[in-house]
Amino acid sequence: MTENRLAPISELEVATLSRYIGLDVGGTNIVGGLLNERCEPIRTTRCATEAxxxxxxxxxxxxxxxxxxRAAAGSHRVEAVGIGIPGFVDPEAGLSVFAGNLGWHNVPLGxxxxxxxxxxxxxxNDVRxxxxxEAMRGAGEGFGHVLGVTVGTGLAAAVVNEGRLYYxxxxxxxxxxxxxxxxxxxxxPCGLTGCAERIVSATGIARQAADALQAGESSILSERFSPExxxxxxxxxxxxxxxxxDALAIRIFERTGDYLGLALAYAVTLFSPDIVIVGGGVAQAGERLLAPARRRLQQSVYRGYWERLTIRTAFLGEHAGLIGxxxxxxxxLMKSQQSGGM
Amino acid sequence: MTENRLAPISELEVATLSRYIGLDVGGTNIVGGLLNERCEPIRTTRCATEAxxxxxxxxxxxxxxxxxxRAAAGSHRVEAVGIGIPGFVDPEAGLSVFAGNLGWHNVPLGxxxxxxxxxxxxxxNDVRxxxxxEAMRGAGEGFGHVLGVTVGTGLAAAVVNEGRLYYxxxxxxxxxxxxxxxxxxxxxPCGLTGCAERIVSATGIARQAADALQAGESSILSERFSPExxxxxxxxxxxxxxxxxDALAIRIFERTGDYLGLALAYAVTLFSPDIVIVGGGVAQAGERLLAPARRRLQQSVYRGYWERLTIRTAFLGEHAGLIGxxxxxxxxLMKSQQSGGM
Structure with a gap:
């Protein structure tokens, strides 16, 4: 084993340390960050996407x-820029192949x-x-095999094994x-029926509520949101x-969490993660969603998976995408420098 | 790009070429093979496992x-031995953690x-x-991302991405x-209810038939296999x-293939393979099983997966495990020589 500890950093070195820029381009906002040599955010900014x-x-x-x-980096050298963007992305070609909520087809963003x-x-891809x-610096730090899901407008997942994203x-x-x-x-809209994200997403939760109110179910929501x-x-x-x-709202979160747990059961049995990270806007619902999800997941996977599994909510918030x-x-950058090209 | 063609092999070199030994240890038989420097089988043997x-x-x-x-290798140098064994295996520790059909717990086989x-x-693991x-030298040769399933006594899957097994x-x-x-x-037996392999396996097919006959369904099987x-x-x-x-047999294969297609839909959507290889004993049923499986898979995955997917049966037979x-x-061996240990 070689000695691998970091040496103390001198004043002179600090002035020339590397900086990175990370961006998360969403349907609504673009969030940007300046990150230090350890990829920790030291400045962030945001603006409307106006897609x-x-x-x-x-x-x-x-x-x-x-x-x-880059201006915020001052005299520090910016080494590289990373951009997360929704939809299908070809990272090697630097191409945004399709991004529905931006209306993009084959945009050579990179x-x-x-x-x-x-x-x-x-x-x-922004979810990846x-x-x-989150896997490297957030809820998954220290875990070898990470399954992360984002429950937001839609439902998506990504897997990181020993620091390597699964594509x-x-x-x-x-x-x-x-x-x-x-x-x-x-x-x-993908052409199928019964897709998990029809239920397990912010839009899925809203849809279930609207349908129930439309059907005349009683709820404290009935007055503000009437079919009329x-x-x-x-x-x-x-x-x-x-x-x-509210009984209706409780039932909707129970059902949504239950389906989240079932969806996770498939992913856990096939990917065998050490940890499941639940992120995205709806993860803020916390135990309202996670309690039924955990229950259903435990009932639906072989106990060998369950017993070694950690389940956590994401905690880096909007910094996760910038850091990632x-x-x-x-x-x-390191890889291309080693192989001598970029 | 560097030139990577194989140089012609001289007589002298042939005499000193490497050999490998591969074994597939099953609940019934042990199959062994001597493989040449390209890991092609040149001699095989088998004996009862007598577990x-x-x-x-x-x-x-x-x-x-x-x-x-090793004796069959004669004057050739045997470089290494590979063994596939059922159940949970810890390859790094060389440990057979649990093999139900051998009755093994923590046997330090390696x-x-x-x-x-x-x-x-x-x-x-033998399925891996x-x-x-099959992925490297059989039905999957030339494909980057391979999902293989074996439908035999049970139902199992393994994934190979760019030559790398997913663990x-x-x-x-x-x-x-x-x-x-x-x-x-x-x-x-795993403790759950509704596991795919209860239907999609040789035992699942036999079970469905036995249950139908027990329930008095008419079939040309009724005479030979009566509850009496x-x-x-x-x-x-x-x-x-x-x-x-026979209508009952047709219905059983339709149902089994349908469930196989549904099971594959989950794996395809999560792993995104370029090819699905269907192997194991029941794969010999061919289109009886694959026609309904294909139909259901197409109905159950986003067309972006379906359109780029190849589906094939395995074709190396019992050589697959030896080669793998x-x-x-x-x-x-190469990895350990590079890192200087083993």
Whole structure:
């Protein structure tokens, strides 16, 4: 074994330490961060994505965020930029193949930003970058095999084994939101019926509530969100009703958590993770969702998996995506330097 | 790119070329093989496992098979031994953690054989070795991301990405036989109810037939296998009845294939393979099983997976496990030589 401890850092060295830039491009906001040599965020910024104004506009906004973070780096050298973006991404080609909520088809995001900034730019799917950040520096730190799921607008998953992201063919692995679950009869825009994310997502929770109110079920939500006034409850409204003891809201969270647990059962049995991290906006519902999910998961997997499994909520928040994409950018940079190209 | 073609081999070199030994230890038979420097089998042997006589006896038989193959190598140098064995295996420790059909608990198979033979010995789960062989040299050759399933006594799966086996935490990934499927109410020895392999396996096919006959369903099997005479049909009997146009047998294969397709849908959506290889004894049923499996799989996965997916039956037969374990042994040997230990 070679000695691998970090040596103390001198004042002079501090002034020349590496910096990384991480971005998380969402349908609503672009979040950017400047990260230090250990990929810890030291400055963040955000702006509206304004995706409706088209890819050229969004590319300009991404460039602006990168330049702002680069200015914040001062005299430090920015080594590389990592960008997480929704939908199907081809990281090797630096191509955003398809991003539904941005309206993007085959946008050469990586190459374009590399050209504009002169920096090495690495792009990947936003969920993978978020889970990679949580796996390496968040809830999954110290675990060898990490399964991360994000319950937000949709349901998605990513797997990190010994620091290595699992991609599968065409980088399409981990589409947990599109496994078919029994008893779900909602059609999915993907073309299937019964996809897990029709229920297990913020939109799924809101949909279940709207359908129940439409069917005339009684709830403390009934008054504000009647079929007559056309207003529809959000997942946050349902969570608030849950906390007020509303039977409908409780039943919706129970059902959603139960399906989350069942979806996780498939992923746990096939991937055999040491830890499951539950992240994304809906993870803020905490035990409302996790208690039924845990119950169902325990009932649905061989006890050999259950007994060695840790389940945690993500805790890096919006920093997870910045950290994950900066870490991936630094890893790719090192790899390309070793092989002598980029 | 460096030139990577094989140079012609001289007579002198042939005499000193490497040999590998591969073994597949099953509940019934031990199959052994001598493989050449490219891990192609050049001699095979088999003997009964006689597992009922205890681990010490089986270890002796394994040693005998290794010695026989070593003798067959003549003046060639045997570099390493690879052994596939059922159940949970810890390859790094060389430990057979649990093998139900051998009655083994924590048998140090790898260390013991290394001690007795003086050769480097690598052990791993038999399904992983079988699928690894098929992925690298059989039906999966040339594909980057391979999902292999074996439908035999049970149902199991393994995944090979760019030549690398997927293990997961505690080497427990890929237990496709123990995912819960809707509409299956058989209890499983693993402690769960509704496990896929209760239906999708040779025993599952036989069980469905026995249950139907017990319930008095009419079939050409009814005469030979009546509840009165106590005889029970095997999966091969059901396949023969299928070929004779028996409605019950056709329904059983349709149902089994349908469930296989559904089980595959979960694995395909999570692992995103380029190819699915269906192996194991029941794969010999061919289209009887694969036609309904394909139909259900297509209905149950996002078309982006389906459109790029190849589905094939395994074709190396019992050589797959020998090739897979010899390849893994040679790979591990190279790794340990690079890192300077073993």
């Amino acid at each position: 409706d104004r088209g890819p050229a506009h969004v590319l300009n906004r991404i460039e602006t965020v990168i330049n702002e973070m 190459a374009e930003m590399a050209r504009r900034t002169g920096l090495p730019v690495f792009i990947d 970058m978020y889970i990679y950040g 599968g063919g065409a980088q399409m692995a981990g589409e947990l939101g599109h496994i078919p679950l029994p008893g779900i009869d909602y059609a999915c 006034n056309g207003a529809k409850p959000t997942a946050a409204d349902v969570a608030a009703a849950y906390d007020a003891g 994409s900066a870490l991936m950018a630094s890893k790719q | 009922d006589r205890g681990p010490a006896h089986v270890l002796n038989r394994i040693e005998t098979v290794i010695n026989e193959m 260390a013991e054989m290394a001690r007795r033979t003086g050769l480097p010995v690598f052990i791993d 070795m079988y699928i690894y062989g 997961g935490g505690a080497q427990m990934a890929g237990e496709l036989g123990h995912i819960p499927l809707p509409g299956i109410d058989y209890a499983c 005479n106590g005889a029970k049909p095997t999966a091969a009997d059901v396949a023969a009845a299928y070929d004779a146009g 374990s010899a390849l893994m042994a040679s790979k591990q």
